[in-house]
Amino acid sequence: MLSKTVEASLNAQIEVEASSSQFYLAMASWAENEGMNGVATFLYRHSDEERDHMLKLIKYVNERGGHAEIPPLEKPPKKFSSLKAVFEQLFEHELEVTNQIHGVVDLCLQEKDYTTHNFMQWYVSEQIEEEALARTILDRLNLIGNDKGGLYLFDRDIENLAQNG
């Protein structure tokens, strides 16, 4: 059975994952409108993954005798100044998500909720991968700079980068 405080922190995490999904969906729609179909595909898929992260939390909370709450969502930005700005914001966002997850893990230890602590380890590992992937993408974009040919290849290859990253 979840304590009320752990339940509340998991519900807050549900909102974080839902907002991430919505944020990346907005980025995907922007990229698609800019003609960057590879980037859009990558971001649509990333948005779906965040929804899966949210669902996994919802199911866990309900299984453990809590009540998962479905949060309202803020409208994400419609426009982004550049492709690099998109991935900078994505990286910053993931760093915040990692902090939130570590906050939940801390609380689990304080409350001696070792079951939820164990469940949250999946998220801790996932964040290591997500941060590394965002860093790899940003490094590539820094190398490319404003080179149009480089950006074309980046858009074509980003899916492989995601698979190998």
Ligand code: FEO
């Ligand atoms: Fe669900 Fe990108 O963290």
